[in-house]
Amino acid sequence: MNIRVLTIFPTFFSSCLGEGLLGKAADKGLVNVAAVNLRDYATGRHRPVDDVPYGGGAGMVMKVDVWAxxxxxxxxxxxxARVVLLTPQGPKLDEQTALRLARETSLVFCCGRYEGVDERVAEHLVDxxxxxxxxxxTGGEPAALAAIDAIARKLPGVIGKAESVETDTFTAGLKHPAxxxxxxxxxxxxxxxxLGGNHAAIEDWRRRESLARTARLRPDLAAGAAASRVRLAVRDPEPWLLEPLAAAGRAYGLREVVCAVxxxxxxxxxRETAGDLVKVTGPLDAALRKRPKERLFHLAxxxxxxxxxxxxxxxxLAAATDGATIVWGGEPPRKAVxxxxxxxxxxxxxxxxxxxxxxxxSGR
Structure with missing residues (x-):
């Protein structure tokens, strides 16, 4: 991946990006990060990149022509390349955003300063x-550094063991105690x-501790961490719903989408049009009897x-370690919440x- 950072302080990045796993990734050619001095695109003796804001007010605003x-x-x-403006007004960086941006071949990060950038930069020049x-x-540089680190560790080969990325905190709930x-x-x-050497017991302990910690410390993430154990069951859906249901199942990492017809x-x-994630079954009651330990929920x-x-x-859901089924449509099944x-x-x-x-x- 190629990354360019547009900044008035290019030396800010040299020491951090040259150390640790990011430095090793650069040596291997897995990621190439270069900081570009924004002043190289300014004109005049002092190469100014900012000016007073129209309408008055405190501070200075970074110039649209220089940014362009x-x-x-x-x-x-x-x-x-995808061009990203670092700003406190933007959506928050999370694991899903890092994964999405890691799929790009090239990224450009724009680091604002002062009172921000001219609004025309944000509206017309970035993605x-x-x-x-x-x-x-004080500026976008620390934010860009955090984003680069979060994104780079998702690239194949940057982290020695892929399992370390797959079990990261937020990827699969909060990480278990170590x-x-x-x-x-x-x-x-x-x-x-x-200490006992029973790997199955260790994995079970880690999974349960991860879920318990997520539910206790970050209840907003608890359901997302449990999604891989959740089935969504829909009664007699219209044919056009199968594709959106499958897309939702993939997006949230659900175990399965069951269409009970x-x-x-x-x-x-x-069944002729259902994809891999969608399973078309007979009446729902019969399907539920096969999973007596699963918790049942019904969306009214x-x-x-x-x-x-x-x-x-x-x-x-976070406490449902044996799995859960969420039912939509019709009357609630017996014992369903x-x-x-x-x-x-x-x-x-x-x-x-x-x-x-x-x-x-999504915890929203």
Whole structure:
């Protein structure tokens, strides 16, 4: 991957990017990061990159013409590059964003300063905005460095073991506790299961500890971490719904999407168009009887008393170590926890289902 950083402080990046795994990745040719001095594209004796804001006010604003020259030069050097503006007003960087940007062949990061960049840069010259959190820095350089580190570790070969990336915190919930020698220190012992050599028991302990820690410390991530153990079951869906259901299943990492169809002819027709993730079965009750240990949830198609809010559903999913099935449509199965709909005004619509899934598994 080729990365260019447009900045007025190019030396900011040299020491950090030359050390550790990023330095080794650069030596291997896996990632090539170069910081470009924005002042090289300014004119005049002092090569100014900022000016007073129209309408008055405190601070200075970075000039659109300078940015235009720098960004266009970067696009010529790296055809097809995605240009990212670091700004606290952008969407927050998370693991999914890092994975998405790691699929690009080239990236250009734009580091603002002062009171920010001329709005025309943000509107017309970049492809997206990106923030690393709800706080303000003195400039975009630290944010760019954090983004580069998060993205680069997703590239094949940068991290020695792919398993380290696959089990990262946020990729599979919060990471489980880790210990090393000595086995006891000041009376604080390493859990016995880690010392016994039973790898199946160790993996089970780590999975359960990861889920428990996620539910306790970051309940907003709990449901997303549990998604790989969740089936979505939909009763008698219309044929056009199969593709959106499959897309939702892939997006959230669900274990399976089950379409329960009573009529045999409709069932055969749907099986011909269903993809790998979507499983077309007979009546739902029969499918549920095969999984007696799984927890059951039902997304109500109308608001009503006793329905669990989203936060409670997320916590229960995180605790469902033997798996769970979320049912949409029709009456709730026996022993199912009823979940309040996301859009009470049109709770029975497919839109309500997809909004609810997004809020549940994305923590939004």
């Amino acid at each position: 020259k720098a960004i266009e030069a970067a696009r010529r050097e790296l055809p097809g 997206e905005w990106l923030s690393i959190g709800d706080f303000v820095l 210990y090393t020698r000595p086995p006891e220190f000041r009376g604080w012992r390493v859990p016995e299961v880690l 009573v009529d045999p002819d409709r069932r055969r027709a749907l 198609d109308r608001p009503g008393p006793g329905q669990a809010p989203l936060a409670e559903i997320a916590a229960r 009823s979940a309040a709909p996301a859009l009470p005004g049109e709770a029975a619509s497919p839109l309500a289902l997809f909004v609810w899934l997004e809020r549940l598994f």
